[in-house]
Amino acid sequence: MPSVKAPAELSEAKDQGYYSIGKAAELSGITPKMIRHYEALELIPKAARTAGDYRVYSAADIHTLRFIRRARGLGFSMAEIGTLLGLWRNQRRASEQVKRLAIKHVADLDEKIAELQSMRAALAQLAGHCHGDSRPECPILADLAGLPPAE
Amino acid sequence: MPSVKAPAELSEAKDQGYYSIGKAAELSGITPKMIRHYEALELIPKAARTAGDYRVYSAADIHTLRFIRRARGLGFSMAEIGTLLGLWRNQRRASEQVKRLAIKHVADLDEKIAELQSMRAALAQLAGHCHGDSRPECPILADLAGLPPAE
DNA sequence: GATGAACCTTGCCATGGTGGTAAGGTCAAG
DNA sequence: CTTGACCTTACCACCATGGCAAGGTTCATC
Known part of the structure; x- marks a missing residue:
């Protein structure tokens, strides 16, 4: 050797x-x-x-x-993954704990999705009213500036 | 005085x-x-x-x-807001520029929404198959562990 | 005209998840 | 023994926001 x-x-x-x-x-x-x-x-x-x-x-x-x-x-956070790993490693876990965490996360996702969708809807609506040509008039800027919607 | x-x-x-x-x-x-x-x-x-x-x-x-x-x-980023402010202050802007930025942002939002929705769907599906009782068997953990979907 | 409360100032640290970069050590192949 | 690919640690950056600390200003009240 x-x-x-x-x-x-x-x-x-x-x-x-x-x-x-x-x-x-x-x-x-x-x-x-x-x-x-x-x-x-x-x-x-x-x-x-x-x-x-x-x-x-x-x-x-x-x-x-x-x-x-x-x-x-x-989409689980690091903290949630820590919990999931603990449950995964624990042979005596109750699936109920895992499911609860999953359901909670689904709710979190739903919340974020709803928030983004409401942004999307508002913005798409404004963009739909904007000519998008060479003229300066723009309902998008008008809305951001706080002017009434001018439906 | x-x-x-x-x-x-x-x-x-x-x-x-x-x-x-x-x-x-x-x-x-x-x-x-x-x-x-x-x-x-x-x-x-x-x-x-x-x-x-x-x-x-x-x-x-x-x-x-x-x-x-x-x-x-x-949901605009700070950088985008900087651009929007510049357009707002510029009387000679073309609304087309604003609209382009808005449309782009709508696309970004759509992308994020789609991503979250696919997470949500996958997780809800798994949670739906989980008994959620005191037993350890759990399709959610099984999936994360990489086992076949076991449809 | 002093005291104290309410406000302001700057500066640093933290979040969360990831990427980068720098300066150095280790290993295997030529 | 050199080269290059890989590894090590230790920083800094992002983005938008919040928190805290130590100190200065203003103002109202005694």
Whole structure:
């Protein structure tokens, strides 16, 4: 056995089914940047390190990262994802807790959607009344300036 | 004429129809904090100052602040509002420019709405399949974990 | 003419989720 | 031993807003 001071460990880790942060990013669809960020947020446990201080990830870690990515895709906040991860890991969870969180989030989404829709409707209405030619008269600006709607 | 070193100016300003930042905030619905912020962003011109370095606002300034508040209410970004203010102040603008900006913003809103709606639909679907009782089985978590939809 | 309340001033920090950049360390291949 | 790809930490930026702190101004009341 050659007397290498501190074996690189990284290729060794690879042989054992562990991934570098870059590989984990590729496999999970989360950037290395965000993986480190989630670790700092304590959403995921601190990754194991090689002798050279590189983070290493197991297949189970990749699985967790994918879970986070999907939850983000549904619009859950980091705090909510933290809760979801806790429930996911807890074999004795009640599905009722998960459902409650989901229903609440649906309501939050509905609220945001309604807000955006009312903006959209108001603006589309104004734009519909605007000639959109070379003349300066413009109901959009008139409305923003506070003039009566002039229906 | 009494030889007051530097006349307070504030009450004098008030007499002439000028407002303090607090009053301007009250009248426009924008917090003093944000009024200062908009000034720093150069969205609005630098306010005049009294001898005591207090900002003073005219009725026209209040008008501008209200314009900004309404534009924010329609979801325009600060950058877009800067453009809108420029068009508003420009008597020779073409309404076409305003309309183009508005239409673009409607498209942006539509995009966000569609995104939120697809989240909402996916999540509502999952929640609809979740028993929501004391048992741990949960299609929501199963989906986040990446299991097949199990329709 | 002093005191105190209400207001103003600037400046810094925080949010949330993500991106960038810089300065340096590690590793594998040539 | 060098090169280049990757990793490390530690900052700063975004956007719009809120909060707090430490200090100055104004004004009304005693």
